[in-house]
Amino acid sequence: MAFNRPDYLRQTLLSIRGQEQVANGLREVHLFQDNGVNFVSSERYATDEEIATSVAVFQEIFPNGTVHLSEKNIGVALNFDRAERYVFIERRFPSAMFFEDDMVLGPHYIDTLQRMLDYAASPESFGRVGYVAAYGNHRASLVTQRAKQNTIVEMGHAWGYGVTREHWLKVREVIDPYIQIVSECDYRKRPKARIGGVHKSLGLATRALSQDAMKTIATAWLGRVRLMPFICQASYVGASGLNFTPEAYSKKGYGQEQIFPDRVCSFHWPDEARLIVMNDEERQTYKANCDEAYGHRNMPPPPAGSFFANAY
Template sequence: MPDSLAVSLPAPIAIMSFNRPGMLERVLASLKAQTLPVAEQRVHLFQDAARNRSGGMTRATEDEIAACISVFRRHFPDGVVHEAPHNLGIALNFDRAERFFFETLNAELGIFFEDDMVLSPHYLDALEKLSAFALAEERVGYVAAYGQHHASPEEHGRLRRRIMPMGHNWGFALTRRQWKRQREIVEGYLHFVRDCEYRYRPHEEIRAYFARFGVTTTQTSQDTAKEIASAVLGTARLMCFPAYGSYIGDVGEHYTPALYKALDFGRTVLFEHAPDGFDFPTTQELTTMIEATRAQLSDPARSNGVKVTSERLPADLFVDTLYRGLLDRQPDLAGFHSFTDALEKKALQPVDVVRSIVGSAEFSRSYAQRSPSGRTAGRQPSEEKPHTMARELQQRLFGEDIYAGFAPTLRKDLQGWNSHHPALTREITARRPRIVIDVGVWKGASTIHMAKHMQALGLDGAVIAVDTFLGSPEHWNRDRPDRIFEDLGLKHGWPSLYWQFLSNVVAEGVSDLVLPVPQTSENAAVILQRLGLRAGMVHIDAAHEYEPVLRDARMYWDLLEPGGLLIGDDHPWPGVARAARDFAAEVGQPLRVEEPKWMIEKA
């Protein structure tokens, strides 16, 4: 690895600014105070505008824009100001900065700061060392030096050489190599924000776009798009552990001083010592980091839950429910993550979140409109649920809404194996099936994963989950060292898997799509045949032995529509591999294997 950054510095430095001249002042003062000299000509202010394309005002005033430019010119009189012709929003403002650095200046590396992070005098020194590694290592695209904001000075000192995955896109350096290779994915995202104000971007369409890459997320920000691009491309985003930057955005659209304090940003203690080098990851360690990031995006870590009366709800479900119930809308990205982060860290209690929303001006307006005097004449307080395919199938199968009156009785437990394989979401995205049948579901991890992907794509469909919910012979082996027997949750000798499955489905918000059929795979196939159902995709994972796997493949092949796909799991098991091979020969179709999944398409 190079010892210096002569190859990349003086790299151009972008300051992304909108309407906070006071914060910008602090950021620029800290940039001027760096131990590494900063050539003023290399510092560029990318100033967004107050008026939108049609001439209307945004959240900024002309005076605030002028004040930001004045502050910049006072600190960097020889710096370069790039005024936006109209309000671009953060995504397009970043896009023009990146294009200028990497296309116009042809820089190998660009450095990007926003107007809400004060830098330690050693920030650029640390970023130099990190950037040298990024330029030398093909698989590293982003680096930053803001570190762990909540760690103590003692921890910073003890772990001063540690490298870890980068979180927020704050104060980062980006290589031109990474910018070029992620362009196609990022450009696809920018398509959604070019013709609207960024805050009014089409969230559902963006989520559906992200789902095409196997990522189901509530987030729709430009930072998320770039994080997904890095993961898809197999590249890393790294930062150092010691904090060389302090986030100061305590006032903004989604932050209040109280919330900022609750999230511990105000307690950041900058590491005082200059970096003396970092222990950069080996090739294998880098691979592990990249794979872990991919896995996290495919199956994001969930909250342990928020205690509400005697029950616990996932923090994300709790916040989402509050927004929809109190404000009659889905949560915005920043508010959603501010509240869920605070709840998970126990910095806020549920009642604090409720008070914050109820105390907002938006709630006052919404409440006034929804009060009896403000309602539109003839509007009913409760409306009938819309007709969907899943509800129609519920009536045909059960004659009732099986979720009516059900409250989760068990804490969410999405234990599973191979449940988030990329083939599942990739094939759903490509085929857009209305009916998916999942045979052998255990606690529902694969069922829920596919249902959430269909939900993100806006598909009116259903995932039919077939299982006895009694466990398999492997689960009933009390001698297994992994104690899988205990996961049956026996009560008076009867497994609790069905109630665990229903609790998981409701907790994950996909009860409108998921229909459990508590039957053997043979009985369920007969029942579904009798209803005349045809599926666009079938996933079989009920057995590991040759005969039952072959039997399931034959039965559910008959339930597949032409052009549908049969996907099986556990191909490394000898009995499964043999059954897959024999069945492919039997139907005269090619067998495709993506371990541990195997696939046969119906002509």
């Protein structure tokens, strides 16, 4: 997933190419490249040169990869949606991995993420696991990581994540009103009140109005959790971007990650009781957020959903 940061993109793509499964030709690699001029506002958010350079970087590193170049700037949410529709509806893959242009993977990232996906799709997850990632705790020392190398924790940001087709279809049906709203606007100018109406209709809310936040709420609403290993397996390099500044990047401790060097072949998977508790705790937090933000306010009703998972 890329936009106007070809220097970051190059680092990300090189780290993907270095993954064992990719190097051995066992993975397809696709670039979903957004464009510069917004399809609604006509505002330009990137130069033609930046877009062309991103495509060229991808084609240099993955000459057999596939480029999906958007005709106009559609924003983060719709760029993800078209990528997800491609892999899960057009291609019907059972699962997929999504990487943005600002995270450098450790040597075993995809191997670990596939283990997470296999767990999410297995009976061991009791149908209670949605999104998974493998970037882990970016502040933990190697000493701490070795002590917790088999530990599974709740996933934070949706960075370098994987998801099964089964979960995506369920989430996509829940978030369809949100997708309809952002399909009619410049994503950077998305209407807060209308999106708040979607949150209120679910009775759950986060502090953000992004597509990541919407998927997080939907996953909790479905009774599922998002998980990752504790070990740190990626370095976040996006000091400048839509949601970060160099000051915020430094304050949060990014760029100083100690990448866990070894392959971990087994994890201590949470049992069903633990998964239920994790979901309950998340829902209580998101319900409290919703009550605080929208409890006594009349929010715009969300659009009627028109995406039906059972049709796919």
